[in-house]
Each structure stands twice: as structure tokens, then as C-alpha cells.
Amino acid sequence: MPTPKALAREDAVLALVCQTLSHADRDVTIEDRPDRLPPGQRPFEVDALLRVRSNDSDRVWAADVCTVPLPQAMPGAVASFEKRVVPELEKLVEQDGRALTVSCHPRLFSQDVTQNSRKRQMAADTSAVVQAASKALSAGQDHLPAPEDELRLQILVHDFPEHADGSRVAFMPFVGGTDPDLAAQLRRDLAPHVREKLNKQLRTPRQAGHPTLLVLDQAGHGGMPVPTNFLPSQATIRRVVEECLADSPGVLDACVLMTPGNQVIELIGVVGVPCHDPVS
Structure with missing residues (x-):
């Protein structure tokens, strides 16, 4: 309906x-x-x-x-990424005192990918995002997506402790199609x-x-x-x-x-x- x-x-x-x-x-x-x-x-x-x-x-x-x-799987992929990654990034910025804006293309999986393979890939994606954020904060520079990065990860480092809505990490996913x-x-x-x-x-x-x-x-x-x-x-x-x-x-x-x-x-x-x- x-x-x-x-x-x-x-x-x-x-x-x-x-x-x-x-x-x-x-x-x-x-x-x-x-x-x-x-x-x-x-x-x-x-x-x-x-x-x-x-x-x-x-x-x-x-x-x-x-x-x-x-793709019908996009909303679930966005929600899953946000649930896994944003809390980890919030721990980083709480210690650092600066806010972040994170943009990426949440990964979509084809039906033939096993559940275990998905979990391993999602864990690897989470680790890669956290590492990139940590380096960006340490260097005081934004992280821009590399050509080979499937997530197209972009992290902006701000000189203020939180966004206007009170959040420390703003998640802005790219929701375009998965095929170029x-x-x-x-x-x-x-x-x-x-x-x-x-x-x-x-x-x-x-x-x-x-x-x-x-x-x-x-x-x-x-x-x-x-x-x-x-x-x-x-x-x-x-x-x-x-x-x-x-x-x-x-x-x-x-x-x-x-x-x-x-x-x-x-x-x-x-x-x-x-x-x-x-x-x-």
C-alpha cells in the first residue's frame, strides 16, 4: 500500500x-x-x-x-554503515575536540556474496574509515577519495567541536548508483x-x-x-x-x-x- x-x-x-x-x-x-x-x-x-x-x-x-x-539495498547499506562507523568516529573526535563530516558510498553486495564475506568486508571498511579519520585529525587535513577507493571516502576536518545540530560526526552518504x-x-x-x-x-x-x-x-x-x-x-x-x-x-x-x-x-x-x- x-x-x-x-x-x-x-x-x-x-x-x-x-x-x-x-x-x-x-x-x-x-x-x-x-x-x-x-x-x-x-x-x-x-x-x-x-x-x-x-x-x-x-x-x-x-x-x-x-x-x-x-538499488533497493541502498537504504539498508546506508543505515548499516552509519551504525557501525559513526560511533567509532565519535570516540576519536571526542578526544580530539574537532568535528568531522564523512561522505562515502556505502558498499552494496550482490546476492552471491556469503554472509561471512560480507561481515569481513564491512569490518575492513570500518577499520579503513577509522584509520583515515585518525590520520586526518593528526595531520589537520581533509581526507580526499583515492581513485581506487570503492567507498569514495571523503573526510572533512572542522575547527569547531560540533555541528549546528549538536553532533560531532556528520554522515553524508553518496547514494548514486553503484555502476559508473x-x-x-x-x-x-x-x-x-x-x-x-x-x-x-x-x-x-x-x-x-x-x-x-x-x-x-x-x-x-x-x-x-x-x-x-x-x-x-x-x-x-x-x-x-x-x-x-x-x-x-x-x-x-x-x-x-x-x-x-x-x-x-x-x-x-x-x-x-x-x-x-x-x-x-
Whole structure:
């Protein structure tokens, strides 16, 4: 069941899509919200039915919203790192009298890594961070990430004893994808969700004669357990979505992207111009 914040974000995204795509030659409004109806009363399993009116067309489009996510394991990795490392660093700064800001990319493990191997690696990571912090404090210099450092560890040494919130150690994790290739990140984290939308939510209304729209949300909201991946460009996202469409031809008529700055971009196709109607 979506959280209230998730539902509010979905409402905001759909409202902004309608507002942005409406102009003198095209009017886009919300006709219905099937996902808010009881299961037995839903005409389709989509987030919205949008009425799109233009000079020569008046059609109801089926629309579904999908975030551009990071790996599902990221929140747990962040929490685990903070729980293990921050208390050890607090011991150092308590003795030293200066505050630290620590940034890193919490390590993610593939499913084939054993529990014992994970524990050994996490212990090694903790030791490496504590040693780097100790050296930074001793030298009075910041620790910057080395090119070969998988954690991308950065430690800033401050000349004050605590931060504004009263903490001695501020932990600011990097939560970008784990693969330096942004397209590879999207193929791993976004593509499965897009394929599910195509094969489940959007296929049925398309077969019933309704044009279909996929709305990708790259901004998200602050309460998300897994943040959005705000780094990939429009071109990279388009390429990965088109790869998904090649596996499910004839389902999607258009795709729009809500950018990290809440700008609505028509990424694929044109809303109001169906491209998969049967040839009469």
C-alpha cells in the first residue's frame, strides 16, 4: 500500500503533467483515478485516465507513474554503515575536540556474496574509515577519495567541536548508483519496473483501444525509502526505455519524464498522437 507521501507525490506529478502539456492546441485533464477505486470497480489497473483534447481528437489515455530508482539495498547499506562507523568516529573526535563530516558510498553486495564475506568486508571498511579519520585529525587535513577507493571516502576536518545540530560526526552518504555506467544502472534498477508497467498495467488498456502514457518521475519526494536516481540524462533514460519497448512492441504510445527539477519533458512520442491504433 503506497504511503500518504507517495500518493501525494503521484497527485502532484499527474497534476503537473496535465498543466505542462496543456496549451492552445492541446488540453490534458484527469478523467479518473482507477488506482483510488476499490479493486472490483477499477476499469484498468493504472494510476490515471487522462482526457486529451486537441483540434482533431478527443481520447482517453491510460497513464501510469514510475519513479527512476536507485538499488533497493541502498537504504539498508546506508543505515548499516552509519551504525557501525559513526560511533567509532565519535570516540576519536571526542578526544580530539574537532568535528568531522564523512561522505562515502556505502558498499552494496550482490546476492552471491556469503554472509561471512560480507561481515569481513564491512569490518575492513570500518577499520579503513577509522584509520583515515585518525590520520586526518593528526595531520589537520581533509581526507580526499583515492581513485581506487570503492567507498569514495571523503573526510572533512572542522575547527569547531560540533555541528549546528549538536553532533560531532556528520554522515553524508553518496547514494548514486553503484555502476559508473549510468545506462547500466538504469538497466538494472529502472528497466524491470518499466517492463512490468508495459506488460501489466498498460497492456490491457492499450488492447482495449486506449492510448497509453508512462510517466517517469526522476525527482520523487523526501519520504522515499529508496531515493531516485537523478544523475542519468534524458538521452540515457530514453535509450533504456526504448530497449524495453523493443521487448513489448505496440503497448506504449508516449513517455514523459519529470526531471529532478520537476520539469516535464516529452521523452518518447507525443501525448495526444497515438502511434499504436489499428490501421482502419
